[in-house]
Amino acid sequence: MKRHIFLTRREVHLPEWRTAFPAMEARPHAAADERLAPPGGALLWLHVDNNVKNPEALVESIRKATPGCAVVVLSNVPHDDEGLAVLEAGAAGYTGALAVAAVLRNIEAVIANGGLWVGPDLLQRLLVALGRHAGRSARGAARLDRLSPRESEVARAVAAGATNKEIARKLAITERTVKAHLSQVFAILKVRDRLQLAIYLNGLPKEAQSRILH
Amino acid sequence: MKRHIFLTRREVHLPEWRTAFPAMEARPHAAADERLAPPGGALLWLHVDNNVKNPEALVESIRKATPGCAVVVLSNVPHDDEGLAVLEAGAAGYTGALAVAAVLRNIEAVIANGGLWVGPDLLQRLLVALGRHAGRSARGAARLDRLSPRESEVARAVAAGATNKEIARKLAITERTVKAHLSQVFAILKVRDRLQLAIYLNGLPKEAQSRILH
DNA sequence: CGGCCACTTGTCCACCAGGACAATAGGCAA
DNA sequence: TTGCCTATTGTCCTGGTGGACAAGTGGCCG
Structure with missing residues (x-):
């Protein structure tokens, strides 16, 4: 059973x-209290109200002081910008301080599975905002794929900035296999490393991407 | 107890x-099957694979046919663009078809509480993509100091795909100094490594670049 | 002058990234 | 059946990367 520590x-x-x-x-x-480092694996619930000027800095310092502990921010006055800030600062969740018990338990479950908790409102805002300027990917027109499906997945992940370990977790394969796919991708696209691969793919227009990515 | 209907x-x-x-x-x-409208309140799990050309259209038609039912998409080849598309189409969740039982139950719990399920990867992408644009300006925090001239040169070189050794040669300094500048850049721009730095800079519009690069 | 800042370099060290040898299993076509 | 392709995993090893200690220089400003 996980330990729950509420900081308020x-x-x-x-x-x-x-x-x-x-x-x-x-x-x-x-x-000063952050130095009483809770054991790794505990879940920290950080309660912030109007008096806390910049919660994101607080989150950062707490996370630095307690590696291995996920931090969830409970805000008295939840606001999208604040949520965005603390999540970028490394918080694993953001919700109102008035959340009912069931929601809190859900948040715990989500985080236990390696997820991040974002309220529906903030998430919706993220979706529309990104969808607007990420544009619709031209799908269904996949042809002439020079990369195999698996290679494409790995290449895409690299283009998004992922490490081999992250890709391995995401695809449920070993790091070794990721390397194998990547070596193949490097050879096919004639780039020397992941950095140039990312630059290459991100610099390509969407149509061109779907021609080489499956 | 909610009904769970898997469409596959x-x-x-x-x-x-x-x-x-x-x-x-x-x-x-x-x-044609969507007309067998399940009762409202059921949770629909839609399994899609490579054969499904545009899952987002499928999600939309299902949601129209079954108001009151949340739809979760299980993808055989999950990837961010697809997830984004189906979520915008009204899906309440998106994950891999190979998700373990515990994750599925979590998704159910999240949705039962009015939430949307987004995998950590996609969410991370949403955060970085949006945070770099909207989040910054909204939240004062004008500590987005521009980089020093030297730091800018190094950052630009990384964004072009150069290694430390190459940058050192080009700027006529030691590799150690390049590292020092880079560590500074990472801290200021809040990116974890050269790969994400390159993605960040290359994804920025020109005028935004000149605001942080000298 | 003293303090701050940008720039520079050093060592040590843990970790990540890729290449160089591999090998095994399943699907599919000639 | 044989051969090719894709996906998967293994070990060994070299070199690149980034953080954690530092520390020395020169310029500029109050």
């Missing part, structure tokens, strides 16, 4: 949180 | 899915 300055929400995780612990979070 | 043309994954939801139902999904 106020106690108003503790009863509700406790209904979600009866075995929870609460700590006041002062700047 | 192949049966290979049914055993795994059944371990997640013993009471699941399976239906072949043909175009």
Whole structure:
């Protein structure tokens, strides 16, 4: 069972949180307090309100002080920009401090599976905003693929900035296999390493990409 | 208890899915089949593979035919663009067809609480893509200091695909100094390595580049 | 002058990336 | 059946990468 540690300055929400995780612990979070490093694997719930100026910096320092612990931010005044900021700072989740117990438990489950929790609203905003300027990929027109399907997946992941380890996890194969595919891709596209591959693919117009990627 | 209906043309994954939801139902999904409208409140799991040309259209028609049902897309060859497309088309979740039972149950839990399920990879891409554009400007934090002249030169070289050794030769400095500049650039732009730096810079519009590069 | 900043270089070290040898299994076509 | 292709994994090894300690120089500003 995972440990749940709630970092907060106020106690108003503790009863509700406790209904979600009866075995929870609460700590006041002062700047110095982060050095009481919880054991790796614990889940840290960071409560922020209007008094916290920049939660993202707080998240960063906490994550640095407690490697291996996921941090979820509970905001008194949830706001998309704030959520975006803390998630970029490395938080694994962002939601309102008033979230009901069921939601908290869901967040825990999602994070336990390596996911990130983003509220529906923020996610929707992300989707539309990205969809607008990422454009529709010309699919269904896949032809003349010079790369095999598997090679394409790996190439795409590299073009997105992933490491071999990440790709391996994502495709559920070993790192060795990723390397094998990548070596093949390098040879086919005549690039010397992943950096040039990424530059090459990202610099290509979408139509050209789908001609070489499956 | 919610009903789980798996729409698929192949049966290979049914055993795994059944371990997640013993009471699941399976239906072949043909175009005409969508008129067998499942009762509202059911969760539809749509299995797509390479043969499905545009899953987003399929999702849209299914959602139109079955209002009140959330649709989760299980892809044989998951990839970010496809995920983006189906989510914009109204899907409530997107993951690989090989997802283990625990993940499927998590997805169900998330959706039951009004959330959308997005894999960590896709979400990460959403965050970096959007965060670099909207998130920055909205959130003051004008500490996006431009890079120093020397740092800019190094950053530009990396964005062009150069190695440390090449940059060192070009700038007539030691490789060590190149590393020093690069570490600084990584910290300022909040990227973890040269690959993501290159992607970041190459993805930026020209005018945005000149704001951070000298 | 003292402090700050940009630029420079050093060593040590853990980790990642790719190439060079491999090998095995399944699908598919001649 | 034989051969080719794709996907998969193995070990060994070299070189590239980036962080963690530092530390020395020169310029500019209050």
